[in-house]
Amino acid sequence: MDNELFDIIIIGGGPAGMFAQYYAGLRELKTALIEATPRFGGQVSALYPEKKILDLPTFINITGRDLIDKLAKQSQLVDSKSFFNSQVTDLQKKDDLFEIEINHHAYLRSKSVVVATGSGSFSPRRVSVPGSDNAEQGGRLRYLLPDFKNCREKSFAVVGGGNTAVDYANELIDHGKKVSLIHRRENFRALESSVSKLENSELVSFYLPKRIASLDQQSDGISIELEDLKDQNIEKIKVDQLIGGYGFTASSAIIDAWSLSAKKYRYRFATDSKQMSSVPGLFVIGDASAYPGKADLIATGFGEAPTAINSAVEYFDPDRGGPQHSTSLDPKKVFTDD
Incomplete structure (x- = not known):
């Protein structure tokens, strides 16, 4: 694990992170997703698996659990790694590469990072x-x-x-x-x-x-x-x-303890039009990202995911080109399972 170098590491396995993993697979990037809990879903699985989600296009009255199930099946279509029960205890940038510490002892390296941790850990009022x-x-x-x-x-x-x-x-x-x-x-x-x-x-x-x-x-x-x-x-x-x-209160104590810090906007990571934070190569999507006028919806996170992935490619491989439309990709080359 220590010697493996990824193109993109996604921190957080909620809806935005899951779709970012899938889209990165479409672009044939070496990708890993790190999730602190034993399964996909993040806040949706933890807080409202039975709740119907009303603000997603094409999905009518889909429950949180069903949405996560569909996203998980979609993620399985591409070649990517997922690490569960893996808390990111530190994040550093050394020699233009990111070093991610997991559970205080294991390490992964990546050319770029997409933070999709949501608002942090939740507890009910x-x-x-x-x-x-x-x-x-x-x-x-x-x-x-x-x-x-x-x-x-x-x-x-x-x-x-x-x-x-x-x-x-x-x-x-x-x-x-x-x-x-x-x-x-x-x-x-x-x-x-x-x-x-x-x-x-x-x-x-x-x-x-x-x-x-x-x-x-x-x-x-x-x-x-x-x-x-x-x-x-x-x-x-x-x-x-x-x-x-x-409702619930959120805590970002674990993220705030990372060695690498970035500018905040209303207690979340401030991001630009490319979803990049103040740290080059560190991108943020979903509820972890903030900018003026943002609507905190799952649909917003879905839209931010491709922007972050394409911007990450532009960051670490500017000659690669893109973004690509999914219709231009060869499914036999991209998907690991038809």
């Missing part, structure tokens, strides 16, 4: 009220949707008023579950069409503007004490399970 610790330990309070294939619960409460809570509630009603939606305000901060879907569903009960005062985990469900924020009246509802929908 927790529900902190009397009884929440017991409810979380007992499994009645959780922060991710259940696996619907094995889900026997019929009634849920979701707390929150942003995209996370509204998306969770919509996924639950899509699977025929009754939902009590709890929010401190009377208006939601989510995609308008998603809110309208909830408002038109007979499976949703709204508790607005209310806050959770306490939780009582019971053998057959969870009792939720709600305080009305207008008149301070108290009422109780009981459901099978409560889902915290306050």
